[in-house]
Amino acid sequence: MHKASTNKNNIEYNPQEIEPKWQAVWSKEKIYQPDLKTAKKPYYNLHMFPYPSAEGLHVGNVYAFTGADIHGRFKRMQGYSVFQPFGLDGFGIHSENYALKVGSHPMDQAQKSEKRFYKQVESLGSGYDWSRTLETYDPDYYRWTQWIFIELFKAGLAYRDKVPVNFCPSCKTVLADEQVEGGKCERCGSEVEKRHLEQWMFRITEYAEELLSGLDKIDWTEKVRIAQKNWIGKSEGARIAFRVEGTETDISVFTTRPDTLYGATFLVVSPEHPFVASLPRRAKSTPRVLASLKRRREHPKGTSFSEAAQRAIKEYVEAAASKRDQDRVAEGKEKSGIFSGAYVVNPINNQQIPIWIADYVLMSYGTGAIMAVPAHDQRDYEFARKYQLPIVQVVEGEGADIAKEAYVGNGKLINSGDWNGVEVAKDKAKTIASLEQKGIGSKFTTYHLRDWLISRQRYWGPPIPMIYCESCASNNKSWFDTEKAKGIKRLFSHFDNTRDLVAGWYPEEKLPVALPSIEDYKPLGIHSAGSLQSGGQAGQANSPLGNHPEFYETTCPACGSKARRETDVSDTFLDSAWYFYRYISPQDSKHPWDPSLQAKWLPPTLYTGGAEHSVLHLLYARFLAKVFKDLGLISFDEPFPRFFAHGLIIKDGSKMSKSKGNVVNPDDYITKYGADTLRSYLMFLGRFSMGGDFKDSGLEGMSRFIKRVWTLATGKTIISKDLDASAKSEMHKTIKGVSDDLEALRYNTAIAKIMTYYNYLSGKTDVAKEEIVTLLKLLAPFAPHMTEELYQRLSFSASSSFESIHTSSWPEFDPGAVRQLADVVIAIQVNGKLRGTLRLRSGQAVTEEEVRSLAKKDANVSKQLEGKAVRKVVFVPGKILNFVIS
Numbered sequence: 001m002h003k004a005s006t007n008k009n010n011i012e013y014n015p016q017e018i019e020p021k022w023q024a025v026w027s028k029e030k031i032y033q034p035d036l037k038t039a040k041k042p043y044y045n046l047h048m049f050p051y052p053s054a055e056g057l058h059v060g061n062v063y064a065f066t067g068a069d070i071h072g073r074f075k076r077m078q079g080y081s082v083f084q085p086f087g088l089d090g091f092g093i094h095s096e097n098y099a100l101k102v103g104s105h106p107m108d109q110a111q112k113s114e115k116r117f118y119k120q121v122e123s124l125g126s127g128y129d130w131s132r133t134l135e136t137y138d139p140d141y142y143r144w145t146q147w148i149f150i151e152l153f154k155a156g157l158a159y160r161d162k163v164p165v166n167f168c169p170s171c172k173t174v175l176a177d178e179q180v181e182g183g184k185c186e187r188c189g190s191e192v193e194k195r196h197l198e199q200w201m202f203r204i205t206e207y208a209e210e211l212l213s214g215l216d217k218i219d220w221t222e223k224v225r226i227a228q229k230n231w232i233g234k235s236e237g238a239r240i241a242f243r244v245e246g247t248e249t250d251i252s253v254f255t256t257r258p259d260t261l262y263g264a265t266f267l268v269v270s271p272e273h274p275f276v277a278s279l280p281r282r283a284k285s286t287p288r289v290l291a292s293l294k295r296r297r298e299h300p301k302g303t304s305f306s307e308a309a310q311r312a313i314k315e316y317v318e319a320a321a322s323k324r325d326q327d328r329v330a331e332g333k334e335k336s337g338i339f340s341g342a343y344v345v346n347p348i349n350n351q352q353i354p355i356w357i358a359d360y361v362l363m364s365y366g367t368g369a370i371m372a373v374p375a376h377d378q379r380d381y382e383f384a385r386k387y388q389l390p391i392v393q394v395v396e397g398e399g400a401d402i403a404k405e406a407y408v409g410n411g412k413l414i415n416s417g418d419w420n421g422v423e424v425a426k427d428k429a430k431t432i433a434s435l436e437q438k439g440i441g442s443k444f445t446t447y448h449l450r451d452w453l454i455s456r457q458r459y460w461g462p463p464i465p466m467i468y469c470e471s472c473a474s475n476n477k478s479w480f481d482t483e484k485a486k487g488i489k490r491l492f493s494h495f496d497n498t499r500d501l502v503a504g505w506y507p508e509e510k511l512p513v514a515l516p517s518i519e520d521y522k523p524l525g526i527h528s529a530g531s532l533q534s535g536g537q538a539g540q541a542n543s544p545l546g547n548h549p550e551f552y553e554t555t556c557p558a559c560g561s562k563a564r565r566e567t568d569v570s571d572t573f574l575d576s577a578w579y580f581y582r583y584i585s586p587q588d589s590k591h592p593w594d595p596s597l598q599a600k601w602l603p604p605t606l607y608t609g610g611a612e613h614s615v616l617h618l619l620y621a622r623f624l625a626k627v628f629k630d631l632g633l634i635s636f637d638e639p640f641p642r643f644f645a646h647g648l649i650i651k652d653g654s655k656m657s658k659s660k661g662n663v664v665n666p667d668d669y670i671t672k673y674g675a676d677t678l679r680s681y682l683m684f685l686g687r688f689s690m691g692g693d694f695k696d697s698g699l700e701g702m703s704r705f706i707k708r709v710w711t712l713a714t715g716k717t718i719i720s721k722d723l724d725a726s727a728k729s730e731m732h733k734t735i736k737g738v739s740d741d742l743e744a745l746r747y748n749t750a751i752a753k754i755m756t757y758y759n760y761l762s763g764k765t766d767v768a769k770e771e772i773v774t775l776l777k778l779l780a781p782f783a784p785h786m787t788e789e790l791y792q793r794l795s796f797s798a799s800s801s802f803e804s805i806h807t808s809s810w811p812e813f814d815p816g817a818v819r820q821l822a823d824v825v826i827a828i829q830v831n832g833k834l835r836g837t838l839r840l841r842s843g844q845a846v847t848e849e850e851v852r853s854l855a856k857k858d859a860n861v862s863k864q865l866e867g868k869a870v871r872k873v874v875f876v877p878g879k880i881l882n883f884v885i886s
C-alpha cells in the first residue's frame, strides 16, 4: 500500500473500487457478526424492517437504514458488541399487491425482490450481521408466526366473531382499524366499506390499560407516544342505569359527563343495541308501548301500529348497518334517528324520557347507549332540534347561549337539585360519588381501542393454523374441552363466557401449515350466492385457499369427523410484531427464539423507524410482548425501551411516491458518487428526526467534502508529534460534540462539527497523525469505506493482522484538554453608552465582581469613570455591565 502513494492514479478517490472491496473484507473478517453467546457488552441496534415490495430500495429506506447504522457503528467503536440484523417483511398484502401489479406469482416475486433488495442493501455498506437474515415468508419463520397464533388461542386471546369490519373493495379483504386512515385503506387508498363478517380477532383490548401505562416507562419520540396514547383513548366517566318503563330491565349508558344527568332529556341506543332487537317482542307483550305511540300519533292509519313502527325501525337499523362508523359520528353530519316507542326513567329526577335509536351512537364503544344532554353536547343538540326534543340547560357559564348551540364550557350546575352550584370541570368526582351513594351509577372507564382483527381473505400470508369441525361445533365442543387444554395457562377467566366464539375450533399441532403454491391466488372478494364455489359461503368474504379442497380438507383432531382448515391467512402485522425475537436465533428449529440468548439480547437496545407505525406495528409489537411475558416466554414486557422516530425524505416538496414520479433510486447515486457520499449527504439534510428535502445539488456539495478529506489524508504531510494545547483543545472539543450528537442521533450537527474540524486541520501546514486518525474515526460511521481505506493506507492500525477502523476504539474525550468552550463577549457601558467590550472565555470571570474589576482595567472605561461616583452597576451575566454614574 505504500507503493500506492507514489502512484498518483491510485490515490485518487475511487468509491466504485474501494466500496465493494471493503464490503468483501468486512464480510470475510466477520466484523459485524458478534458471537451472541459470548459477547460481553450486548447492544442490539434494530431498525424497522422493510417491505421489499416496491421496485427495490428507495432513498427513504436508505435514509432510515443509514441513520440506524451510524448509531450502531458509533456504539461498536465504543466497545459494544453491536448486533444489527437485516431481513424482509415480504409476506402479506403489501407484497402481494405489488406482485399482482407486475403480474408475477407472489412466490416468484418474493425470490426476485429478495435477491435485488439484499444486493442493494449490501451496496450501502451498513454493518449488518448477514448470517442472521430472515424473511417472513420463509416456512421456517412463519411456522412460528402460526405457533404464536395458537399460543394466543390457547390463552383465550384469539376468538372468532361476527363483527362489523372495514372492508377494502380494492384489496378485497378486511382491514384492522389501525389500517384505515381517514376512511381509506392504509395500503391502496381506496374508500373502506363496512361489512359484517365472521373473523378472527385478538383480544388486544384486554391489555388496554397496560399498553397505556407502559408508555410512561419507555423512552420514545414524544409524538409517537402521544399518538399511541390517543389511539388507546382512555376515557373516564360513569355508567348510569336507566330503567325501561314497565319492565325490569335497565339500559346502561356510558358518559364522561355524569354531572349533566339532570339535563338528560332522552336516551339514545345504537341501532345494533340488543334493546332494539328486543323491541318486536316487547311490542307484542306490552300494550303500553302501543298506547304511548298512539298518544304521539305516530301510528299511521290503516295499519297495525306495531307493524308499521317495526318496519320503520327495521329499515332504519338496516340502513345504519352499512354506514361506516366515522361517517356516523362525524361532527356536522346531519343526524338521523327513530323513536323506539319506549321510555326510561331518569334515575336522578324520576322523569320519563323517550328512548331513541340513532346511528351516531356506536355499539362498539362504551355501552352502546347514551344519555342525551342536548344543552351540553352538540350532537345531542342537533338531534334534539331536528326531532323537537326538550333541551334543559344544567350548566351556567360564560358565553352560554342554549338558544344557539350546546354549551360545552365550564361553569356551575343549575337546575340540578342538590347538585346546584357544583363546578363542572373540577368536581366530576363529587357527582360520581353522589351517584354511587344513590345507587344509580358508578365510576367507569372505557377505551377507544378495539380488538385486533387478524384474518385476511388473501393468499400471500401464513395460513391461520386452525381446524373447524362442524360436528364438534354443534355439540358446543372445542379444543378447550380436550385433555391438553387442562394444563394450559389461561390468561383471562372471562374467556369462559365466550366459549361459543370458539366452538368447533382446534389448533393444528403440526406446523407449519404450509402455504400451497396455487395459480388462482387472486383475491376473490365477497361471495354472492350465485358466485359460490365449493369453499364459499354466501355473504362471506372468501379466500383463494377456499377453492382448494386439497388444502382445506382434513379430519377433526378430536372426533375424527371430516373437518375443514381455516382458509384465511393472518394479518401482515402479525409477521412483523415478533421478528426481532427471531433474529437472535433464526435457525432454531425447536423454539421461536433461543431462550438463553433472549435474556441476554432482548429487548433491542435501540429501535429506529418511521413514526407512521405508531398505532400499527409499534402497538401490535407491544401487545405481543405483554402476552409473551404473561405466558412466561420472555422476561420483559416492553419490546422497545428506546424508540427513535426518524423523519421523512421528501423530494420537490412532497413525500416520494411512484404516482408523483419523484422516487429517487439510490443505485444511480451510489454509482455516481459512492455510498459514503450518499450516506453522509442524507444525514446532513436536516435533523434525523425531521427528515429533509433531497436535492442533487446538495449531493454535489457532500461529494466535494468527502473528496477534500481524502485529499487531506493523502496529500498533507502527516507527522508524528505531540499536539500543542490549542490543537488538543480543538480536537477534544470536536470529539465531545460529535460523540454527544451520535448518542442522540443528531447527525447533521455531528457532520457540521466534523467539517469545522476539517477546516481547522486543512489550514495547518502539517497535521499530526493523531489528528488525522481522530478525523477519520469521527467520520467513520458516516463514510465507512473511505475512512477504512485511508486508515489502512496510512497504516494506522496498530496490529499486523487486519484491524478495521470500525472495530478500533472511539476517540476518548479529555475534558481537561478543552481550553475554551466558547468566547463570551460582554458590552461595557457607562450610563448606557458602549465604552468597551470584554472578551472572556466561558468559565472565566463569571461573577459580577470579577467582570467589574476586569472592566475597570479597560483604558477607555477607566477614563470615563475617572473621578466619578458610581451610583449603581447593572449586570446582565454574559452580556452587559453598565456603570451608572452621576
Ligand code: ANZ
Pocket (backbone or CB within 6 Å): 235, 236, 254, 255, 256, 257, 260, 329, 360, 361, 362, 363, 364, 365, 366, 367, 368, 369, 370, 371, 372, 373, 375, 376, 377
Ligand atoms: C352525556 C354527555 C353530556 C356527554 C355532555 C358528553 C357531553 P369520549 O370522550 O370519546 O369517551 N358516548 C358514549 N358512548 C357513545 C357511543 N357508543 N357512541 C357515541 N357516543 C357515545 O366521549 C364520551 C361521550 O360520548 C359520552 O359522554 C357520551 O355522551 C358519548 F354534555 O354523555 B356523553
Ligand code: ZN
Pocket (backbone or CB within 6 Å): 469, 470, 471, 472, 473, 556, 557, 558, 559, 560, 561
Ligand atoms: Zn370434531
